[in-house]
Amino acid sequence: MGKVIAIANQKGGVGKTTTAINLAASLAALEKKVLIIDADPQANTTSGLNFSPNDGRGRTLYEVMIGQIGIEDALIQTDLDMLHMIPSHINLVGAEIEMLQRDKRESVLREALSSIRDGYDYIIIDCSPSLGLITVNTLTAADSVAIPVQPEFFALEGLGKLMQTIRLVQNELNPALTIEGFIVTMFDGRTKVHNQVLAELRDHFGDMVFRTVIQRNIRLSEAPSHGKPIILYDVMCNGSMNYMGLARELLERNGDTAAFQRQPEGKEDEAYGK
Numbered sequence: 123m124g125k126v127i128a129i130a131n132q133k134g135g136v137g138k139t140t141t142a143i144n145l146a147a148s149l150a151a152l153e154k155k156v157l158i159i160d161a162d163p164q165a166n167t168t169s170g171l172n173f174s175p176n177d178g179r180g181r182t183l184y185e186v187m188i189g190q191i192g193i194e195d196a197l198i199q200t201d202l203d204m205l206h207m208i209p210s211h212i213n214l215v216g217a218e219i220e221m222l223q224r225d226k227r228e229s230v231l232r233e234a235l236s237s238i239r240d241g242y243d244y245i246i247i248d249c250s251p252s253l254g255l256i257t258v259n260t261l262t263a264a265d266s267v268a269i270p271v272q273p274e275f276f277a278l279e280g281l282g283k284l285m286q287t288i289r290l291v292q293n294e295l296n297p298a299l300t301i302e303g304f305i306v307t308m309f310d311g312r313t314k315v316h317n318q319v320l321a322e323l324r325d326h327f328g329d330m331v332f333r334t335v336i337q338r339n340i341r342l343s344e345a346p347s348h349g350k351p352i353i354l355y356d357v358m359c360n361g362s363m364n365y366m367g368l369a370r371e372l373l374e375r376n377g378d379t380a381a382f383q384r385q386p387e388g389k390e391d392e393a394y395g396k
Contacts, residue, residue, distance in 0.1 A: 124157070124242035125376065126235065127302055128264035130249040130257070132287065133280035136272040137307030139166045140342060141368075142248035144361070145268075147351030148369035150205035154243040154378075157197070159183060160210035161231075161260050162250040168209040171200050172349025175211045182211040186234055187256070188220045193234040201354060206242075218255040227255065228295050232263035253287055261291040266302035268372075270336075273309055273319035303375070305368065306335040334367040 129142040139162070146158040160167035161183060165175040175182070181198075185191045186208070196208045221227045239245060247260045261267065267288060271277055292299050304327055310316050323331050336342075339361035345352045352362045 124155075124239040124245050125266070126239065126245045126247065126264045128247045128249050128260045128267045129270065130261070130267050130284065131269055131271070131280070132251055132253055132284050133272075133277060134251040136270045136277060137305075137336065138251070138270050139170065139248050140346075141268070141270045141305055141307060141336070141365075142246055143167055143170050143346075144342075144352050144365040145369055145372070146205060146244070146246040147202055147353055148365045149244050149246075149372070150202045151353055151366070152369055152373065153204060154373075155204050155241065157206045157208065157238070157242045157245045158200075159208045159245065159247045159260075161214070161247050161256055162210055163212050163214040163256075164250075165210040165212065166346070167248045168207070168211075170346040170349065171207055171351070173198065173207070173209055175209060177209075182209045182214070184211050184213040184217050187214070187217045187230055187259070189224075189230075193238055197238075201350070214256060221255060228258050228262050231259040235263055258291065258295070261288065261299060262295045264296070264299060266300045268302040268305055270305045270307045271323065273306055273316040273323075275315070275319060278319065278322070301330060302372070304331045306331065308338045309335040310338045332368060332371055334364060334371050336364045336368065337361065339364070 129138055131138050142158060146156050150156045158167060168175050181191065181196050183196065186193050186196050198207045198209060200207050221230060224230065235245065247264065249257050249260050269284065271281065288299065288301065304323060306320055306323065337360050339359060341356045341359040342352055342361035345355040348355055352359065352365060356362060
């Protein structure tokens with residue numbers, strides 16, 4: 123049965139969608155069968171993988187959530203053989219209103235995924251930064267939550283609210299939900315504040331913070347405009363190396379050591395923020 127990982131943070135601008143796209147693509151490049159679900163009405167994951175939200179009208183997560191189509195009908199093949207996607211659309215905003223009268227409305231996505239999750243090794247869900255019914259659905263459906271964190275002090279302040287949300291879902295809807303880990307994004311090792319925040323995160327959360335950090339990288343910001351994950355846009359840049367390192371570390375954490383390989387020589391220190 124595939125592991126469902128929600129990429130979530132109630133604070134915007136922390137690299138959530140970038141992480142969802144590139145972690146999913148890196149896992150696929152490591153020959154894992156992956157499904158990425160765009161659960162954000164802004165549909166940035168959808169466009170970041172070279173699909174227009176309007177191209178899939180009638181076959182998006184919105185139609186799945188309101189019961190118009192089965193989840194199998196929304197699957198799209200991406201440019202990576204091992205990566206499928208379920209796209210989003212701005213209509214997803216209205217799904218929350220349309221779902222209000224449904225029984226077990228918080229579990230709609232979990233029930234939908236039950237028919238396909240055996241076909242994937244990992245299912246990555248890009249959550250909306252707002253806490254609404256769709257985000258609650260993603261956390262109810264997930265096995266774990268991976269939390270991107272920008273190394274700024276204001277970002278640390280927002281973690282408390284997110285942890286409260288996760289505890290609420292654990293208590294009321296999904297007691298098996300765990301925290302996969304904290305992913306430090308947009309890291310610049312030359313700045314004192316970034317190093318301080320990284321040290322504070324590791325002191326407070328320990329091994330829950332991924333060793334691999336995602337460095338600030340211009341190629342990462344360019345890739346979505348070309349509709350490509352970073353490994354297809356510039357496989358040799360630091361951003362690509364970082365996300366491949368993150369994917370390997372994730373597999374290692376989940377006991378999938380067969381797919382785990384060391385970073386190329388000279389890249390370990392950069393990937394781990396040393």
